[in-house]
Amino acid sequence: MARKLPKADVVLVGVGWTGGIIASELTKKGLKVVGLERGKERKTEDYFMVHDELRYALRYDLFQDLSKETITFRGNERIRALPMRQYGSFLLGDGLGGSGVHWNGQTYRFLPYDFEIRSKTIEKYGQNKIPAEMSIQDWGITYDQLEPYYDKFEKTCGISGEENPHPGAGKRSDKFPTPPMKKSPAIKMFETAAKNLKLNPYMMPSANLSESYKNPDGISRAACQYCGYCERFGCEYGAKADPVVTVIPVAKKTGNFEIRTHSHVRRILHTGNKATGVLYVDTTTGEEIEQPADIVVLTSYVFNNVRLLLMSDLGRPYDPATGTGVIGKNYAYQVMKGNAVGFFNDKEFSTFAGAGSLGIVLDDYNGDNFDHSNLGFIHGGSISLTQTGLRPIQNNPVPKGTPAWGKEFKQQSLKYANRFLSVGGQGSSMPFKHHYLDLDPTYKDAFGDPLIRITFDFEDQDRNLAVFLAEKSAQILKEMGANHIDSLKELGPYDITTYQSTHNTGGVIMGADPSTSAVNNYLQMWDVDNLFVVGAANFAHNSGYNPTGTVGALAYRCAEGIDKYRQTGGQVV
């Protein structure tokens, strides 16, 4: 029998970006919030020895321990899903701050097109442009409606950037809080080449601060030092915006936020269509504890948000055979392999230096910013050159045809170690009826609960898009003067073993219609008024950008929705 604690106003499942934002907003309004985090506490001091590629990048120090919980995967329903036994395609966050600790900080706004993708695609190209199995839908919110929340998140982080020159980008109500980051020689080369090609490059919006900054909550942070250890690492300067150095201290300072680490939530408790709290395990003692609350908010990663709903028997599970139901629907990812590598014989670059979101990017081939009439795909992707810090174990590219080991490999990999640049597309990912999340029938986590199962593969849409983006990337590298260029020629099947991006999306999608979406545009469950679910799980598809900017915006929107609900009850839309 679980020990029952006194009731809280709000209980959060997971304390990363979304949990931290909601905690900071609600505690400022006087609500008592309990944050349950299954990992450990994290703080800036932890990263004293962070410039350790082996420990953090190859041994996954900051990530979820897969021996306790992983996911299962299959390319389609005809084959058996098997567990992801080791890391590859994406890296699951763990501990206070979650994935927000080990991200690169590339912080975009999605395009106006994204939020009305179905209507706008049909309007311009007709119904037949959308393949029968492609389940894109409008998000139930417009860019303009979400804009104030983007602005708020950017100000919390102090995003460094400059106006996106492409007319397809959404309007901004205010400029970036801090100027763009410094331009390296490689970035300048990309800029010149892209302009020569009549494209519209701009500096990547960055959560690594270009200068010291004090945010509206009064949090001060130092400028980025370009040390080259962001993605997979925590920031030893606090220069990279993460929840631990921004929103969590704000919530704590109110005295209304209680964080409990090592607290693994197993079920959302409910009576009828009202959530009553959560059941969790204190993993340090094994004790089962019940935390009652007036409002429950799921703020963990995509997979756990979906898994908790399904395990708790909340919401209508998605059925791929009929296309009905919503929990697990529209799982999407990112098409990351459409890229090109350029080798330079006579030029060396200090690519060991960098920052997670130091880069230059263009949107000429993103969204519907270009004509798709004669193309075998919709949407597109951003194309960028980033200088995130090339660490030596993971970066040993050699021109195609070079052996992968031995004398020649050594010679060539040393020669090109500081003489190659990558230009790559970050392709959008469209949902399909047969791509979804559900509970695995066989494999269990350390508590005996089922793992989440991913059914996903690349489609013609993705294959065509990847090759298109690779060709455009190669053109830019050619203009930059690369002596030799290798670019993707064929995408191949989705492979869970090679790192692509931790941009998993969908499963609890937002919308205007309760029959086709799980949450309304305040991220409130249609079926359970006092249950909110927020994160990239709300994306009806994934755009050609990193997701965190939109995740942050949705979290601010959600906090407002919770406050509305507290005052009015019922559905807040």
Add this chain to the structure above:
Amino acid sequence: MAEENKEKQETLSRRRFLRNTGFTVGGLAVGGILGSLVPRGKDDNKNNPPAPQDQDFNQALMYFTPEQFRITEAATERIFPEDDNGPGAKALGVAYFIDHQLAGDWGFNARDYMQSPFFPGEKVQGYQGRLKRRDIFDIGLRELQNYSNTVGKKNFEELSGDEQDKILKDFEEDKVNLTTLSPSGFFQLLRSATLEGVYSDPLYGGNKNMDGWKMRNYPGSQMAYAEIIEKDFQKIKPQSLQSHMKH
């Protein structure tokens, strides 16, 4: 010019960086790790004296048998051989690195999902075996030795470099018939572990004297590149994580 640059770069030390930036933001002291990095009155003009070359206590075995160690040393040297650029895997201590890694979490697959049932899967589903990395090395090295004795009539470490390459290539291309594990899977594990040993921080036993980094002008762990990020390529004298312990 080059020499002058080099000297200038060396001043981009942690200490200099600390002094220049002062670590305050808008008059507010920035907390966190930075405060703890400020030198505490030590004489930091002296660079870290190199550890005595003849007394590396780290170079002893935690897991391998002497035979396994010899095979690993020979095989990794073929993957990353000594040449005009500098030392190979052997001189860099890669076999010690692998030995030490196998002795710990990585060797036990401690943070991998190792629950049954085990089924063979599609390639895109990743490793689905029940063997742990230390088992894979035990079996893989033994099979490498068996195959060398069958094909070359000698132990692997006694074959010529070219002969060793041929043996390794047969593993890489799955031309060896094994029932217990995938020859190419073992080879890929050996290859990736070799690169880890060449390029990880010397604290793990490989990349001896940071020579792996020096060969490719990788500066190791530096606190800041803010002053060079806009400039053309510069060589910077590498630093290991041990240098942080001085502060």
